[in-house]
Amino acid sequence: MTAPTIATALLGTDPHQRIRLLQTAIASLLMFAAAAAVNYLVWVGITPVWQGVVWTVFTLGTFAGFLLFIRLGFNRGLADPSLSAAQMVMAMLVSVWAYAIANAGRGAVFPAPMLTMMFGMYALTPGSIRRIGWFAVIVFGVVMGVMTQLKPTVYEPRVELVHFFVFSVMILTVSWLASQLSRLRNRLRTQKAELAHALERIQDLATHDELTGLFNRRHMQDLLHLEHQRCMRSGHPFCIVMLDLDHFKRINDAHGHAGGDAVLRAFADEAKACIRASDAIARWGGEEFLLLMTDTRASLGKLGVERLRERVTALRPPGVESSLPITLSAGLAEHRAGEPISETISRADQAVYLAKAQGRNRVVMG
Numbered sequence: 001m002t003a004p005t006i007a008t009a010l011l012g013t014d015p016h017q018r019i020r021l022l023q024t025a026i027a028s029l030l031m032f033a034a035a036a037a038v039n040y041l042v043w044v045g046i047t048p049v050w051q052g053v054v055w056t057v058f059t060l061g062t063f064a065g066f067l068l069f070i071r072l073g074f075n076r077g078l079a080d081p082s083l084s085a086a087q088m089v090m091a092m093l094v095s096v097w098a099y100a101i102a103n104a105g106r107g108a109v110f111p112a113p114m115l116t117m118m119f120g121m122y123a124l125t126p127g128s129i130r131r132i133g134w135f136a137v138i139v140f141g142v143v144m145g146v147m148t149q150l151k152p153t154v155y156e157p158r159v160e161l162v163h164f165f166v167f168s169v170m171i172l173t174v175s176w177l178a179s180q181l182s183r184l185r186n187r188l189r190t191q192k193a194e195l196a197h198a199l200e201r202i203q204d205l206a207t208h209d210e211l212t213g214l215f216n217r218r219h220m221q222d223l224l225h226l227e228h229q230r231c232m233r234s235g236h237p238f239c240i241v242m243l244d245l246d247h248f249k250r251i252n253d254a255h256g257h258a259g260g261d262a263v264l265r266a267f268a269d270e271a272k273a274c275i276r277a278s279d280a281i282a283r284w285g286g287e288e289f290l291l292l293m294t295d296t297r298a299s300l301g302k303l304g305v306e307r308l309r310e311r312v313t314a315l316r317p318p319g320v321e322s323s324l325p326i327t328l329s330a331g332l333a334e335h336r337a338g339e340p341i342s343e344t345i346s347r348a349d350q351a352v353y354l355a356k357a358q359g360r361n362r363v364v365m366g
């Protein structure tokens with residue numbers, strides 16, 4: 001068995017679950033160290049054997065239970081899937097229990113609750129961390145008070161008072177620090193999400209035309225370059241189609257610039273709906289568009305462009321319902337092997353001029 005196979009068998013494949021399991025495993029190891037300390041106290045005769053055994057079995061059993069609970073995925077639907085709060089509360093309870101059975105060795109318990117607070121900063125809100133800090137102050141205060149009554153010779157009230165004071169100051173300071181770190185983590189997470197969103201927006205702006213939502217000229221140039229490379233390797237044909245709305249100036253004159261914009265948008269929506277998923281269309285200039293038809297011969301491509309041309313004649317965007325027809329002239333050029341891409345574009349361009357010269361509303365092969 002290789003190391004990655006063992007890791008997958010132990011931790012699973014879900015990266016979130018793996019992190020939760022690792023955190024719980026670290027907490028369990030700390031509990032293991034605490035159990036070693038308690039058992040040392042048993043060995044040197046400070047803690048009664050049965051108390052040490054019950055504490056050890058309960059503590060290690062509970063943390064093994066946390067590990068199993070997460071490994072089996074029972075935590076997934078919970079509000080706190082890392083079980084951080086539950087583990088921290090449990091760690092506080094077993095710490096205070098250890099304090100009650102450690103007698104003269106109880107000073108060794110103090111670091112455990114401090115360390116426990118640090119775990120909260122990974123998954124808990126600052127408020128929850130502070131609440132757990134206060135919970136620790138209360139349970140330790142109560143147990144210290146009770147122990148001064150049960151064993152006043154070992155848990156001397158004067159000493160317990162100073163213990164309680166030092167413990168409270170330390171735990172509240174650590175919980176404040178942990179809550180600050182948690183706040184910082186939350187802020188970083190929000191900033192990361194905002195940055196990802198901004199990057200997405202920038203990428204969208206850099207590749208798309210704002211008015212029509214189609215690709216812009218720059219992005220189409222990249223796509224053409226890629227298609228050219230692909231074609232050189234595979235020999236698959238592709239076509240470039242230049243599309244130009246006819247007498248667009250008249251539409252602008254009749255309906256104003258906003259009306260013209262509405263026609264451009266309606267055309268873009270129609271074109272997107274009409275072309276194949278593997279094709280790409282971009283706004284090349286004002287009322288000029290470039291359609292890239294991948295893996296297509298001219299004869300087949302022409303059928304597709306004719307279909308689009310027909311659908312454009314039926315366009316009636318809101319606010320532009322007049323007698324002025326909306327039509328399209330197109331020039332189609334199939335890329336020839338060895339030809340620079342600029343040459344194919346130029347042939348498609350010349351074909352549009354021909355289409356205009358021949359009376360518009362038609363598709364001409366370049």
Ligand SMILES: Nc1nc2c(ncn2[C@@H]2O[C@H](COP(=O)(O)OP(=O)(O)OP(=O)(O)O)[C@@H](O)[C@H]2O)c(=O)[nH]1
Nearest residue numbers: 244245246247248249250252257260261286287356
């Ligand atoms: N509304 C609007 N009009 C635009 C936009 N970009 C370019 N135009 C207009 O498109 C028109 C293009 O006019 P021309 O180049 O003479 O072409 P045409 O009127 O379509 O005539 P033909 O191409 O010969 O059929 C101009 O009036 C430009 O102002 C735009 O983003 N919105």
